[in-house]
Amino acid sequence: MNYDWARRPDATRESMLTRIWIIATNTFREAVRDRILYNLVVFALLIIAASVLIGDLSGGQEARIITNLGLAATFIFGISIAIFVGVSLISKEIDKRTVFAIFAKPVGRGEFIVGRFFGLVVTLLLNIAVMGCGVIAVSMVIGDGSLTRGIAQASLMIFFEVTVVTAIAVLFSSFSSPALSALLSFLIVVIGHFSGTLAMIAERTSDGFSRTLLYGIYYLFPNLSNFTFISEVAGGRDVPVSMMLNGLLYAASYSAAMVAIAVMIFRRRNFK
């Protein structure tokens, strides 16, 4: 990561937000340089191929199937980027020793973590927005365009979920190796989609300790199943506005907490 502090003579007087902004924009540029946005080409090919091939196989359900497939691909690409790029955000800087050069500048460890997080979130926002527009375009060509609003809403919910996953990946990245961080983040995604089942099991458990433990896990782990509205949207139903607002607030709160823990750990970390 090559920060351009030298061109800023008043760097020491930059506000914290400006420093975070600089790190975030550099993280975004780095993602573009690392060809992360190339997944959009794969996505485009997938959607185009599916729209051509599915016609004869779908029994008149082309728009529904393309919507399901397109949003599922958006979800999978988004989660994959959040995990695999997120876990290397911090460790890469430490391995390449560039972290020392960064902290020699007037930038705090917390600002570094927050900036890196926002940089990846912006990259994901761009990615998901482009993929969502792609699904909308194909569904308008194949269908009657009635799914447009739902697809936009479901894409936004996927972005909220991916933001939470990015925060989790950054948290693991702040103290663990990339491989272990990726594994743990993936497990959290899986558990997060089972949170409804966890609550159900907790409710049916008679043993007090197990019940408390299960409820503890239920509240501690992210409830990611509430962000997935792919099936509903493909079936022609919109995402309720209240769910979107709560999703936004949930993603903001949970991500803030995870990034704050990451900052806390990173500030105590010894790089020697």
Next chain:
Amino acid sequence: MKQSGFKARFGIAVVIVVGILSAARLGATMDAERTPLGESATKTLFSAEKMRGAVLGLDGLIADIYWMRSLQYIGAKIVAAGTEVNIDDLRGLEANELHPLLDASTTLDPHFLAPYSYGAVVLPAIDPQKAVELAEKGIRNNPGEWRLYQHLGFIHWRLGRFSEASATYRRGSEIDGAPPFMGLMAARLSDEGGSPAVARQMYLDVINNTSDVQIKSIASRRILEIDRSEGAR
């Protein structure tokens, strides 16, 4: 030096081409040698109920896969039968996996209406009881969809249960947004349930209310048969 570089590139290109061609040839040979898995291959591998929620929210996509698989399953059975099939009695096709496939699709996405429609037209000729079960499941999951009442009424009518068919159409006609023909059919079914005119109207309604080409084709053929038998009288 230059020549050795060319040789190396040529060697790599040869390995790539030969490798891909050999793999393609061997793949085809292995496909031909492999014993077909038969009926069990089409079975739903996991319980759809257990799969719900375990596929990270992609239930709808898996439901679509089961839906497309059910269309291909029946298509393959008809092609394999070779001869002209009797669309009123498809038991000879031994398409026992159609109901599990449609059931899995609608369990994963209970609001997916296409499998209910398809089941209503094709399943009565294979397993009438399963056809009724699937249509009733559709109504339980989507009580506000008048089309599902039309499907259930249609199945009852095909099974000769005219009073049940009429009652089902009447229940469907009471739903907001139901077209007038639902009420009209309810009355006609109770008066002249088994008549060719009613049969013709039933299949016409099916054609007008589906986007599935296969269902339209089956219903059109049935109308032709009714017209032919009417002409012969």
